[in-house]
Amino acid sequence: MPAMDYQGSSSSSHSTPFSSFGRSIMSLRRDSPAAAGSPAMPSGEEADLDEFQRHVAAHLAELRGGGGGEEFLSIAWIRRLLEAFLVCQEEFRVVVAEARRRGALPPPAEKLVAEFGERAVKALDVCNTARDGVDQARRWERLAGIAASVLLAPGEIHEGQLLRARKALSDLSVLLIDDAAAAAGGGGGVASFLASHRNRSFGRARASPSRAASLASSSSQFRSLSWSVSRTWSAARQLQAIGAGLAAPRAHEASGLAAPVYAMGCLLHLAVWALVAAVPCPDRGGAFQAHHLPAAPPRAAFPWAPPLLALQERLTEEGKRKDRRNSCGLLKEIHALEKCVQRLAEAIDAAPIPLTGERDAEVREAAAELAAVCAAMREGLEPLERQVREVFHRIVRSRMEGLDSPMLNGD
Structure with a gap:
C-alpha cells in the first residue's frame, strides 16, 4: 500500500459502541474503586494485563451479539471487527510501552512481543488483497x-x-x-x-x-x-501461516504478557480470516478447511475465548452454506x-x-x-477500504516500534 500517515481511529467517522472503549486501560484501572483499597488487587502491571483481556472479551461479545445492529458479515460488521482490532492493538502497544518504561519487560516477554510482530507482518499481504x-x-x-x-x-x-x-x-x-x-x-x-x-x-x-x-x-x-500479489499467492495458505504456532500458553506461562500476546494473535487471525472470507481474494476457498485454523483456545481459560470461538464457528457455518459456497465473497x-x-x-x-x-x-x-x-x-x-488501509499502516508502525526495542537492538 502507498505510504499514508495514520489519522486516528476510524471510529471518528461513524458512531460506534466501541468508541467508549477508546480510553487507556491504565486509566480504567485507576478509575476503578477496587484499585484504591483492595488488598487482593494485583500489581499495576498484572491489573493492566487482566483489564486488557477483559477489554478484548467485551469487543468480541459485542461483535457476537450484534450490539451495533449490523448483520453478520455486512460491511458495517466487518468495519466494527477491524475497529476492535485497531483499538485492542493500540492498547496492547500502550501496555508493552509502559512495561518497557518500567523496565518490567524481560527478554522472554520481548521475544513474545516480537513473535506477534512477525505474525502481524504476515497480515500485510491480506490487507493488500x-x-x-x-x-x-x-x-x-x-x-x-x-x-x-x-x-x-x-x-x-x-x-x-x-x-x-x-x-x-x-x-x-x-x-x-x-x-x-x-x-x-x-x-x-x-x-x-x-x-x-x-x-x-x-x-x-x-x-x-x-x-x-x-x-x-x-x-x-x-x-x-x-x-497486488503474485498469481501463485494463496489467501488460504497465508491465513495458515498467520495462525501457525498460535497456541495457548501453558499454566506456568500464563502470567505476564503471554496471555495478552496470545489474545492479540487470536484477534488478528479472526480479523484477517473474516476479511479473506468476506471479499474476493485469490484461493480464499480453502480458508474454511480445519487445518488452516490454529488450535482453539480453552473456553474456560480466557475471558475472550467463548465469544471468539462462537464467531469462528459462525464464520465456518457461513462458508459451508450451499448458497454461499461458490460466491465471490461472503x-x-x-x-x-x-x-x-x-x-x-x-x-x-x-x-x-x-x-x-x-x-x-x-x-x-x-x-x-x-x-x-x-x-x-x-x-x-470506500470507508471499508480506508479502514483496511488503516490496519495495514498501524501494523507497519507497530512493527517499526518493535524493531526499535532495546532487546532487538542489543542495548
Missing part, C-alpha cells in the same frame, strides 16, 4: 448500477435499454466468473448462471470462437492487472448483489419486445432491488 477485493467489488457495483439505472429511466423500456443492460451484465459476468474461479478454483453461483445464459440472454446468437477468445483474454488481463452486500443480478438477468431473458405490463413491472422491480444494493455498496465500500 482485501483492498484489491474491495476495488473488484466496486467495479461490479458500477456495472450492475449501469444495468439497473437504464431500466429505471422514466417512460417505457425500449429494446435499446434492454440491450444496454444486457451488455453491462455480460461485462459483469466476465469479472464474476474470473473472480469466482480465482477464489474457489471454479465458477459458481451467479457467475455460472451468467456464463450459461450469455449466449441466449446477452448475445442472442452463439458467440464466435474469436469473440470467446476475446472475452477470455480480457478476463485474464483484468485479473493480472488487479491483484460479504452480505456481495451476496445480495449476486442474487439481484441473477434475478434481473432472468427477468430480461424472459422479457418480450415490446414489454407487456406484467413483464415491464417485473423488470423494473428487479432493477430497483439491484439499484438499492448498489447504493448500499457505494456508501460502504
